Amino acid sequence: MPTTQRMSIPDVDADAYKAVLGLEKYVHSGSLDEQLLSIVKTRASQINHCAWCLDMHIEEARKAGVEQRKLDLIAAWSEAGALFDGREQAALAFTEQVTLISQDGVTDDVWSAVRGVFDEKETLTLLMAIAAINVWNRMNVTARTDLPAQPATAG
Template sequence: MTERLDIHDIDPTAHQAVLAMERYVRESGLDPQLYELVKIRASQLNGCAYCLDMHTRDARKAGEEQRRLDVLSAWREAQELFTDRERAAFAFTEAVTRIGDDGVPDEVWNAVAEEFDQ
């Protein structure tokens, strides 16, 4: 897989900002497996093979089951494999990733607010 551009080479300060956000989220106490599942779902929506490869490897290292990775793109139809918290996170991830389409619907916001704190 080939990157079109290397953000670190183009603007190291931009890359540092991205890494700072990554550190913040990782240190927030979010479960590492859920963190990777969210990254995978966003990468699926964005069609980014590089990110999918990276995050699925990281998810497996964090102990994620291959079966859940296999059906993540159809999480709504595999409710028995994902918790309410995970499903709320996936819905929110989809809404934020596609924010230009419809924003974040109230229904999605309310579900994620029930499962996560501010």
């Protein structure tokens, strides 16, 4: 598949990015820690094949203190045993089902697991984080946004 960038979204209209940045600000103003958020964003970006976002969120995860072994195994988190704690496992299952929502929706089992380890406000923040990364993924994959020469950094 050709990888030539189709469009530079911020060059066409910077307000398109600003609209999604508002959602990001909401997510990062909540109580979810940066390690968890970076793991969730990485998993959604893996599913959506968004190299630009993977580059950014793996770098964010390193800066947040996520160990390399955990980063290496995010795609196989459900087989990684206790490497991922209960909150991370619930968040990753939720991330997968929300990202792939057209397949089976969000099952009651996954919802119950999330609500078992996240309070109502945290659950909403987690949902908004997953929604936001899916928007970013869809924008960058569709536009075929070029990878930066150096790892991307979040704004």
